[in-house]
Amino acid sequence: MGAGIVSYGAYIPMYRLSREEIVRVWGCGSGRGEKAVANCDEDSLTMGVAAGLDCLKGFNRETVDGLYFASLSAPYREKQSASIIAAALDLRRDAFTADFCHSLRGGASAIRAAMDAVNAGAAKTVMVIASDCRLPPPNSATELLLGDGAAALLIGSEGPVAVIENRFAITSDFLDVWKRDRGDSYMRAWESRFIIDKGYNAHMKEAVAGLLKGAGIGPKDIAKAAYYAPDESNHKSMGRKLGLEPNQVQPPLFDVMGNTGTAFFMMLLVAALEKAGPGDLLLGAGYGDGAESFLFRVTDRINTVRDRRGIERHLGSKMMLPGYGRYLKFRDLMEWESTPVPPPESSENVFYREEKALFRGYGRQCTVCGHVQFPPQRICMWCQAKDQFDEVRIVDKTGKLFTFSIDERAAFSLDLPNVLVIVDLEGGGRIYNQATDRDPGNLRVGMDMEFTFRKFHEGSGFHNYSWKLQPVRC
Amino acid sequence: MAESFKDKVAIIGMGCTPFGELWDKDVDDLIVDAATEAVEDAGIDLKDIQAVWAGTANSGVTGSSVSAPLQLQYVPVSRVENACATGIESIRHAALALASGVYDLVLAVGFEKLKDLGFPGLHPGKLSDKFHPIYPAGGTGPGRYALAATRYFERYGFAPDEGKRTIGKISVKSHYSGARNPKAHLRNEVTLDQVLKAPMIAWPLGLYDCCGVTDGASAAVLCRTDDVKRFAPHHREDYITIKGIGVSAGPGWGKNKEDYDFTHWPETEAASSQAYEMAGITNPRKQLDMAEIHDCFSIAELIAMESLGFCENGHAREMLIDNGATIAPQFREAVMKKWGATEKEIAQCPDSEDVLIVNHSGGLKSFGHPVGGSGGREIYEIYKQIQGKAEDASRQLKDVRLGLAHNQGGHPGRFVCAVMIVGVPAERL
Numbered sequence: 052m053g054a055g056i057v058s059y060g061a062y063i064p065m066y067r068l069s070r071e072e073i074v075r076v077w078g079c080g081s082g083r084g085e086k087a088v089a090n091c092d093e094d095s096l097t098m099g100v101a102a103g104l105d106c107l108k109g110f111n112r113e114t115v116d117g118l119y120f121a122s123l124s125a126p127y128r129e130k131q132s133a134s135i136i137a138a139a140l141d142l143r144r145d146a147f148t149a150d151f152c153h154s155l156r157g158g159a160s161a162i163r164a165a166m167d168a169v170n171a172g173a174a175k176t177v178m179v180i181a182s183d184c185r186l187p188p189p190n191s192a193t194e195l196l197l198g199d200g201a202a203a204l205l206i207g208s209e210g211p212v213a214v215i216e217n218r219f220a221i222t223s224d225f226l227d228v229w230k231r232d233r234g235d236s237y238m239r240a241w242e243s244r245f246i247i248d249k250g251y252n253a254h255m256k257e258a259v260a261g262l263l264k265g266a267g268i269g270p271k272d273i274a275k276a277a278y279y280a281p282d283e284s285n286h287k288s289m290g291r292k293l294g295l296e297p298n299q300v301q302p303p304l305f306d307v308m309g310n311t312g313t314a315f316f317m318m319l320l321v322a323a324l325e326k327a328g329p330g331d332l333l334l335g336a337g338y339g340d341g342a343e344s345f346l347f348r349v350t351d352r353i354n355t356v357r358d359r360r361g362i363e364r365h366l367g368s369k370m371m372l373p374g375y376g377r378y379l380k381f382r383d384l385m386e387w388e389s390t391p392v393p394p395p396e397s398s399e400n401v402f403y404r405e406e407k408a409l410f411r412g413y414g415r416q417c418t419v420c421g422h423v424q425f426p427p428q429r430i431c432m433w434c435q436a437k438d439q440f441d442e443v444r445i446v447d448k449t450g451k452l453f454t455f456s457i458d459e460r461a462a463f464s465l466d467l468p469n470v471l472v473i474v475d476l477e478g479g480g481r482i483y484n485q486a487t488d489r490d491p492g493n494l495r496v497g498m499d500m501e502f503t504f505r506k507f508h509e510g511s512g513f514h515n516y517s518w519k520l521q522p523v524r525c
Numbered sequence: 526m527a528e529s530f531k532d533k534v535a536i537i538g539m540g541c542t543p544f545g546e547l548w549d550k551d552v553d554d555l556i557v558d559a560a561t562e563a564v565e566d567a568g569i570d571l572k573d574i575q576a577v578w579a580g581t582a583n584s585g586v587t588g589s590s591v592s593a594p595l596q597l598q599y600v601p602v603s604r605v606e607n608a609c610a611t612g613i614e615s616i617r618h619a620a621l622a623l624a625s626g627v628y629d630l631v632l633a634v635g636f637e638k639l640k641d642l643g644f645p646g647l648h649p650g651k652l653s654d655k656f657h658p659i660y661p662a663g664g665t666g667p668g669r670y671a672l673a674a675t676r677y678f679e680r681y682g683f684a685p686d687e688g689k690r691t692i693g694k695i696s697v698k699s700h701y702s703g704a705r706n707p708k709a710h711l712r713n714e715v716t717l718d719q720v721l722k723a724p725m726i727a728w729p730l731g732l733y734d735c736c737g738v739t740d741g742a743s744a745a746v747l748c749r750t751d752d753v754k755r756f757a758p759h760h761r762e763d764y765i766t767i768k769g770i771g772v773s774a775g776p777g778w779g780k781n782k783e784d785y786d787f788t789h790w791p792e793t794e795a796a797s798s799q800a801y802e803m804a805g806i807t808n809p810r811k812q813l814d815m816a817e818i819h820d821c822f823s824i825a826e827l828i829a830m831e832s833l834g835f836c837e838n839g840h841a842r843e844m845l846i847d848n849g850a851t852i853a854p855q856f857r858e859a860v861m862k863k864w865g866a867t868e869k870e871i872a873q874c875p876d877s878e879d880v881l882i883v884n885h886s887g888g889l890k891s892f893g894h895p896v897g898g899s900g901g902r903e904i905y906e907i908y909k910q911i912q913g914k915a916e917d918a919s920r921q922l923k924d925v926r927l928g929l930a931h932n933q934g935g936h937p938g939r940f941v942c943a944v945m946i947v948g949v950p951a952e953r954l
Contacts, residue, residue, distance in 0.1 A: 391643035397658035409659055425781060426660060432778045454679065454787055456671030457728035461663045462649040468727075469663045473672060475783050483780035483938070485662045491728075496679045507659055517659045 054169035055211025056347060057176060058356055060105025060203040061321045062098050063308060063365035064089045065488040065524065066381070068372045070195050076375040077190045084306030086198035088372060089184045091381040091465040092487055092505040095122040096132045097516065098201040099182035100139040100504040102314075104447075105360050106178065106203035112140060115205070116174035117147040119165055121157030121181040121313045125150060126506075126514050135516060136180060138410040139504045141444055147174075155228070155279075155339025157181065157313045158202070159220070162335075163343065165206035166215060176207035183312030186382060188237040196282055198309020202317035212356055213324065213333065213347040219261035220343040225250045247285055251338055252292065255279075258342035259293050259334065266346050270294035274331035274349075277301040277319035279338040281310060307366055313337075320347075322362040327353055360525055368525035370490060380465045392462050397510030409517040412446030412502065414480055423479035446502040446518050450476035457491050474500045474520055488521040499523040530803055532766045532951045534620040535750040537757040538567025541905040544741035544892045545710040552584045552638035553594035555742035555898075560595055560634050563744035568757050571595065574746070575628040577602040580615030580635035582896035582934075583648070591634050608934020609819065610772065611635060612743065612900020613943035617770050619747050629748060630756050635902075636742035637895030646738060666821060667727035667735055669936035674729050674824040676787035681839050686721075689729055691842050692823035693720035694864045696733045698852055699820065699884055701860045703891020707916045710739045710893040717864040734823040739893020743901025750950060762953065763912040768927065768946040769806070771799030779938025788839070792942035793832040793933060800929070800944040801834070809929070810835045811878045813946075815910060815922060817903035818931040820888040829931060833944075835881055850875045851883035853922055882922060885910070896934075900943065903930035907947055926954060 066089070070082030089098060099120055107115075118140070120133035133148035151157035151164075158181030165177035182201030187193040227246035230238050240246065255278065263269060276295050280286030283305040290300040301323045311318055320335040327333060329351040336344040372378055379385055407413045407427070414425030418441055420434035425445055430437050453473040461469035470486040486494075487505055505519045540562025542555050550558075564571050579591035579602055588602025605615040612635035619633040642648060647666065678688035697717050703709040715733055723732035748756045750766050757764065773795035779785035797809070806812050818833065820826035827841050830851070836844040844850065847870070849857045861871050886892060886906040889899060907928030915921040927948035933940045948954070 392649065395649075395658070396656075398656070401656075401658055424778075428778075432776065432782050453783075454672045454676035456668050456675060456730075457725075458663070458665055458668035458671070459725050459727060460646070461665055461668060462646075464663060469665075469668060471662060471664055471668045471672060473676075473780060473787070479783070481781050481783045483660075483662065483664075496675070507662075510658055515658050519662075 053215060054166040054206055054208055055214035056204050056324070057207040057209065057211050058106050058110055058205040059212070059321045059324050059361070060102050060108065060359050061318050061361045061365060062101035062105060062201040063087045063362065064093055064098065064199050065368065065370050066090055066372050067369050068375070068378050072375050073195055080192065080195055082195040085371070086309030087200055088378060088381060089199040090488060091383070092507070092519065093184065094126045094506060095124045095182040095184045095201070096126050096135060097504050097506060098184060098199065099132070099136050099180040099203070102182060102201035102203040103136060103140045103178060103180050106205055107140065108358060109356070110205065112142055115142050115146055115176050115178050117165070117168060117177040118142060119149050119151055119161035119177060119179045121151035121161045121179070122183055123152065123155060123157070123312050124183050124185045125152050135410065138406060139412070139516070141411045155313060156337045156341065156343055158317045159337030159343035162204065162206065162345065163218060163220065166218070169206055169208050175209065176205055179204045179206055181314040181317045183314050185312050186237065189384065193238065196305070196310045198311050200308060200311040200314050200318055202314045202321050204317065210352055211350055212353045213349045215345055216348050217262055217266040217346040218344065219258055219265055221254060221257050221261070221341040223254055223341040225254070225340070227251070247281070251281060251285060252289065254342040255289055255336060255338055256292055258344045259336055262334070262344040262346055268332070270299070272332055273299050273334045275299060275301045275323040275327065276334040277316055277323045278334065278336035279316040318362060324349070324353065325359070325361050325363055329353060364525045383465065395508040395510035397513065397515050399511070399513065407442065412444055412518050413442045414445040415440035416443045423476070425480050425482060445476060445480055448476045448478060449499055449501045449523055450474040450482065452494065452496055452498045452500050453481070454496060455486070455494050457494070470494065472500065472520055482520065484518070484520045486521055487519045488524065530624060530770065531768050531805065532750055534623050534747055534767045535753050535764045535950065536745050536747050536767070536904070536908060536947065537753055537764045538563045538565070538569070538746035539901070539905045539908050540566060540744040541708060541902050542742050543708045544739050544895065544898070544902065546640050547740040548640070550740065552636060555636050555638065555740060556591055556594045556634055559636065559742035559744040560632060563632065563746050567746035569630065569746060573630055574600065574632045576600060576622060576631045578605050578615040578618045578631070578633045579603065580605045580611040580633065580897040580900070581637055582606055582608055582611055584636060584638045584897065607941050607943065609821070609894065609896055609899065610932045610934045610941045610943035611897040612902070613930060613932050613945050614772065614900070615897070616745050616747070616901060616904065616945065617772065617943065619745070620767055620770065623747055623749050629752060631747050632744060633747065633901065634742065634744045635897040635900055637897045638740050639738050639895055640740050664936065665727070666936070667730050670822040670824055671727040671730050673787045673828060673937040677824065677828065678729070680786065680788050685729060689721055690717065691846060692734055692827055693717050694846050695820070695823040695826050696720050696890060697863050698860050699888045699890035700733070701856055701863065702853070702885055702920070703887025705917055705920050706887045706891065709887045709891040710737045711891045714863070730822055730824065736821045736889040737893030739895050741893065741895040741898040741902065743898050743905055745901055745904065764950065765908055765911055765947045766950045768948050769800035769802070769804030771796035771803070771944040772942065773799070774941040775939060777935070777939030785938060787937050788828065790828055790832040790933065790937070790940060790942065792940035793829055793931065793944070796942040796944040797833045797931070800946050804946040806946065809833060810881050812927060813881055813929050814925045814927050815882040815885055815907060816929040816931065817884055817886055817888070817906050818929070819933045820884055820890050821894050823890070826884065826888065830883060833929070833931060848873060848875055850880050853882050853885050854880070855919065885920070885922060900930060900932045903932070904945060904947060911949055
C-alpha cells in the first residue's frame with residue numbers, strides 16, 4: 052500500500068484579536084470576526100511542537116523516522132527549526148529532519164517529500180508540520196487577514212486514516228508576494244488584481260485540473276475540498292472555478308482564525324478529516340510558486356483518531372486580547388520604554404548539557420525509591436541514592452496546581468503578570484515554572500495543568516526554548 | 526564532644542547606619558560609618574582588631590571590600606556570603622573564631638548598597654543561586670513568597686480577603702513601630718485599609734506586604750566574655766553575650782518535592798532548634814523577650830513565627846496576631862485600633878509571659894533589607910533594647926534580657942537560615 056495520512060493534529064493559539072479592534076485602531080479598512088494570535092512566548096516553532104504533539108497522540112514516537120517542518124516564519128534564518136521540534140517531540144536521534152521554508156507552498160512540498168520517502172521505502176513514517184506566525188505590516192489589509200496556527204500530518208504506509216490516491220504539482224517562477232533577504236521587514240506584493248488573476252487563480256485551477264484528470268474523476272466526486280486562498284472572497288470564487296458546490300468546500304475559517312500561510316490548507320484538511328467518513332474523497336491544495344494538489348481517500352480507520360484537539364477544539368478554546376496594545380506587546384512591534392534593568396542572559400552550554408531535560412522534557416526516576424523528580428539531579432532528592440535513575444519523559448503528563456502567585460511587576464515579561472506555579476504531576480514529580488495561556492483571575496489550587504513548549508526569552512541573542520505549564524486547555 | 530558555646534563570646538560594641546535610599550553615601554561610607562560606631566561604642570581602637578568578617582551578598586568581593594575603606598593593614602579579612610543570612614553569618618564566623626582562641630578581638634561588618642542600580646527592586650540576574658537560563662522562570666522575591674501565602678491560605682481555609690487581612694495586620698504593626706525608629710527607612714504609619722487597597726505586587730502580596738529596597742550597614746565588635754574587661758574597660762556592664770547560634774542550609778528542593786507544603790520553613794525550624802539547644806531554651810515564646818525576624822514580606826513573618834516555635838503551625842493568627850501578642854505593650858492599643866480591633870479585643874491582653882515582641886524595630890518591613898546589613902541591624906536592636914538605649918524613648922522596652930535574631934536567604938523551598946540568640950551575660954541573668 053502506498054503512503055497515506057496515518058495521523059493528524061493541529062494547533063491554534065489561545066488568543067484572538069478582533070478585526071473590529073484593528074479597524075478601530077487604524078480608523079480605516081473593514082473586517083469582521085477575529086484572528087488567532089500567538090502568545091508572546093509562541094512562534095512558528097513552538098506552535099509546530101504543539102501540533103506535532105496533537106498528531107502523535109496515541110502513537111509511538113519511536114516509530115517516526117523523519118520530520119519536515121514548513122514555515123515562512125521560522126524563528127531562525129540560519130539554523131534549522133525541525134531539529135529543535137524533533138527534540139521537543141522526543142523523536143529518535145537518527146530521525147532525519149529538514150525545513151521547507153521560503154515558499155507559501157512549503158507544507159505541500161513537505162507532504163510530497165514525505166510521501167516520496169515512504170513510497171521509496173526510505174522511511175516508514177514521516178511527520179510533516181507546517182506552522183506560521185507571519186508578521187503583517189501594521190495598518191494593512193494583510194494585517195486583517197493573517198492569523199497564526201499550525202498543522203501536523205503523520206505520513207506513513209501502515210494503517211492510514213486516508214490514503215493518497217493522486218497528487219499533482221506545477222512549478223512557476225511567478226512573483227506575487229515576496230520578501231528579500233535584506234531590507235524587507237514585511238512581505239511585499241504586486242498589484243492584487245494581477246497576482247490573483249495570473250497567479251493564484253491560474254495556478255490553482257491548473258493544479259486541481261491535473262489532479263482530477265490523473266485520477267479520472269470529476270469535481271462532483273469530491274466530498275470536501277481543503278484549498279488555500281489568500282482571502283474569503285477569492286476562496287469562494289475558487290470553489291466556483293473548480294466546479295465545486297458550496298457544501299463540497301471546507302469552510303476556510305477566515306472569520307475565526309485568519310490566513311495561516313504555509314499551514315493554512317493543511318489546517319483546513321485537518322478540519323475536513325475531523326468530520327470525514329470512511330470512503331470520502333478529500334482534495335487538498337496548496338499554493339505558492341505554482342500549486343500542488345493531493346487527493347485523499349478516507350479509510351475506516353478515521354474513527355481511531357477522533358481524540359485530537361485539532362481545529363474544532365482549539366477554535367473553541369480562546370481568550371480575546373483586550374486590545375491592539377497587547378498585540379503590539381506580543382509581537383514586540385514598537386521601541387518600548389528603555390530601563391536600566393539588564394536584559395536576560397543565557398548560555399548555549401547549559402542547553403547543550405541539559406538538552407534531555409530542557410528540550411526533550413525528561414526528569415529522572417530513582418530506581419531505589421521510585422520517586423520521579425525534576426530537574427534532574429545526580430543524587431536522589433528523596434533517598435540520596437547516587438546516580439541510580441531511569442530517565443522518564445514528564446512533559447506528556449498532566450498535574451494539579453498546588454500553589455501559585457501572580458507577579459504584577461516581574462522583569463522581562465511582555466505578558467505581565469508573571470504567573471508562577473507549583474504543579475504536582477500525576478505519577479509523581481513536582482514542577483516549579485511559569486504558567487502561560489492563563490487567565491490570572493481564574494487560577495485555582497487543584498486545577499489541572501499541562502506542559503507546553505514555549506520561548507522563555509531571547510537572552511544572549513538566541514531563542515531560549517523549554518517547557519512551561521498551562522491550565523489544561525481543552 | 527562539642528563544648529557549650531553559650532555565653533563564651535560577648536558583643537562589646539555595635540554600629541548601625543540609618544537605613545534608607547542613601548543617595549549621598551557610597552558603600553564604603555556605610556562600612557566606615559557602621560564600623561566606626563561599633564569600634565567607638567566598644568571603646569577600642571580599630572588598630573587593635575585582629576580579624577574581620579565582611580558580610581555582603583553583592584556589594585563587594587573579597588575581604589578587601591572592608592579592608593580598603595577601613596584602611597586595615599594586612600589583617601585577615603574574609604568575605605562571608607549566605608544570601609539574606611549573611612549578616613548573622615558574619616557575626617557567627619567572628620564568634621566561632623574567638624571561641625577557637627586564635628584571635629582575641631574581632632570585627633564583623635555587614636553591608637549592602639542596593640540603590641545604585643537605577644531601577645526599583647533587586648537585580649534580576651542576581652536572584653538565582655546558580656545561573657540557569659530557564660529554571661528561575663522569572664521568579665522574584667514577592668513572586669516566590671506569594672506561593673507560600675497562597676498555599677497557607679488554602680491549607681488553613683482562609684478566604685482570600687481573610688488571608689489578606691491577617692497578614693495585613695503584621696504590616697500595620699511593623700509600620701507603626703518603624704515610624705518611631707529614627708534609623709528605619711520607611712517611617713510612615715499605615716492603616717489596615719491602606720494595606721488592603723495598596724497596589725498589588727504579587728498576589729496576595731500588596732505594596733505594604735513587601736519590605737523596602739534599601740542601603741545600610743551594621744557592625745559588631747566581639748571578644749571572649751572572659752576578656753571583656755581587657756578590651757572594653759569603659760564599657761561597664763552592658764555588653765551582651767551570644768547564647769546560641771544556628772545555621773541551616775536546606776537541600777532546597779521544596780519546589781520540586783511533593784512532601785513540602787510551602788506553609789512552614791524547615792530551615793528555620795532546624796536553625797532555631799540548634800540555637801535553642803545551645804541557649805537552653807525550651808519554650809521560646811515564654812523565655813524570649815523579643816525577636817527580630819525575617820519579614821521581607823508579611824507572610825514571611827507569619828510563617829517564621831510558627832517555624833521558630835512561637836506557636837504551633839497554623840495558629841499564628843489567633844495566638845500571636847489577632848490578640849496583639851507580638852506588639853510592644855506601649856504600642857498595642859494604638860496598633861490594634863489601626864486594624865479596627867474592638868475595645869473588647871484590645872482589652873483581652875495575653876498574659877505577660879505569652880507576650881513575645883516581634884520586630885519591634887519595624888522589621889525588614891520598615892528598615893528594608895540591605896542583604897548583608899540586616900542581621901547585624903537586628904542584633905543591634907536587641908543590643909540597644911537590652912542596654913536601655915533605644916534611640917527614641919517611646920520605643921524603649923522594659924526588662925529585655927533575651928532576644929532572637931533570624932534571617933533567611935533564598936525562597937520558600939530553598940532557604941539558608943541563620944538564628945542568633947543574644948542576651949544579658951549569665952552573671953546578670
